[in-house]
Amino acid sequence: MQFLRRPDAILHISDQGPRDGRVVMFANSLGTDLRVWDLLLPLLPADLRVIRFDKPGHGLSDASPAPYSMEGLAADAEAICEALALQNVTFIGLSIGGLIGQALAAKRPDLIQALVLMDTAAKIGSAQMWNSRIAAVRESGLEPMGPAIMERWFTAPYRQERPEFALWTNMLTRTTVEGYTGCCAAIAGADLTESTRALQLPVLVLCGDQDGSTPPELVQATADLITGAEFRLVPEAGHIPCAEQPEATARLITDFLERTTR
Numbered sequence: 001m002q003f004l005r006r007p008d009a010i011l012h013i014s015d016q017g018p019r020d021g022r023v024v025m026f027a028n029s030l031g032t033d034l035r036v037w038d039l040l041l042p043l044l045p046a047d048l049r050v051i052r053f054d055k056p057g058h059g060l061s062d063a064s065p066a067p068y069s070m071e072g073l074a075a076d077a078e079a080i081c082e083a084l085a086l087q088n089v090t091f092i093g094l095s096i097g098g099l100i101g102q103a104l105a106a107k108r109p110d111l112i113q114a115l116v117l118m119d120t121a122a123k124i125g126s127a128q129m130w131n132s133r134i135a136a137v138r139e140s141g142l143e144p145m146g147p148a149i150m151e152r153w154f155t156a157p158y159r160q161e162r163p164e165f166a167l168w169t170n171m172l173t174r175t176t177v178e179g180y181t182g183c184c185a186a187i188a189g190a191d192l193t194e195s196t197r198a199l200q201l202p203v204l205v206l207c208g209d210q211d212g213s214t215p216p217e218l219v220q221a222t223a224d225l226i227t228g229a230e231f232r233l234v235p236e237a238g239h240i241p242c243a244e245q246p247e248a249t250a251r252l253i254t255d256f257l258e259r260t261t262r
C-alpha cells in the first residue's frame with residue numbers, strides 16, 4: 001500500500017501498471033474515493049501507468065482539519081507527482097477532481113501534458129450553496145442528504161435496476177465529515193475561470209447527459225473557455241459516468257489518449 005506523508009496527514013495512493021507506461025493520474029469527486037475508477041480502469045489501454053489517490057478525509061486518507069483550499073488540494077496532487085517522479089502526466093479529474101486538474105495544469109504546465117475534465121467546471125455552484133451544505137453536514141452528517149445526492153450522481157434506471165447502487169451510497173456516507181466539508185469549502189472558494197481560460201494543452205471535456213450536479217450546459221461552458229477543447233456527452237449517465245457507463249467513458253478517453261500521448 002502506498003502513501004504520501006504530509007506533516008498533518010497521510011494520503012493514500014495507488015500506483016499501478018508498467019513503470020515506463022504512459023502516465024495517467026486520476027482525481028476523484030466529492031464523497032468518492034479512488035475506487036470510483038475501478039470499473040473504468042480494466043477497459044483502458046494496458047500500457048498505462050495509473051496513479052490514483054484519496055483526498056483528505058476520503059477513502060483511506062487521513063482527515064486533516066477542514067477547511068481545505070483548491071490550491072492545497074492541487075498541491076497534494078503535485079506532491080504525489082514529485083514523490084513518484086512522474087513526468088508528462090495526463091490528468092483525469094471528476095468533478096472536484098477536475099477542479100484540482102485545472103488548478104494543477106495552470107500551475108505546472110511543465111508536468112501536465114493533457115487533461116480530461118469529467119463532469120466539472122471552472123466554477124461549481126455558489127459559495128452560499130456550499131456553505132449551506134457544510135452547515136447541514138456538520139449538523140446532521142451525510143446520511144440525510146444521501147438520497148438527493150444519489151439522484152444527481154446516477155440516472156433513475158441505474159438507481160432502480162442495479163443492486164450495486166447501494167455501495168455508492170455507502171461510499172458517500174462513510175466519507176468523514178471533516179474531509180467532505182473541507183472539500184466543500186475548497187469548491188466554494190474556487191473560481192478558476194481566468195486560469196482555465198489561459199490553459200494551452202490538449203483537453204477532453206466529458207459529461208453525463210443526465211448529470212444533475214454539473215449539468216451539461218455548465219460543463220460545456222467550461223470547455224468553451226479552453227482553446228481547442230473537445231466536449232463529448234456520455235449517454236445515459238449522471239454525474240459519475242466512469243461508474244455508470246464505463247465502456248462508453250473508456251472509449252472516449254482511449255481515443256483521446258491515443259491522439260495526445262503517443
Ligand SMILES: O=C(O)CC1=CCC(=O)O1
Binds near residue numbers: 028031097149152214
Ligand atoms: O455530490 C455532489 O453534489 C456533486 C459534486 C460537486 C462537486 C463534486 O465533486 O461532486
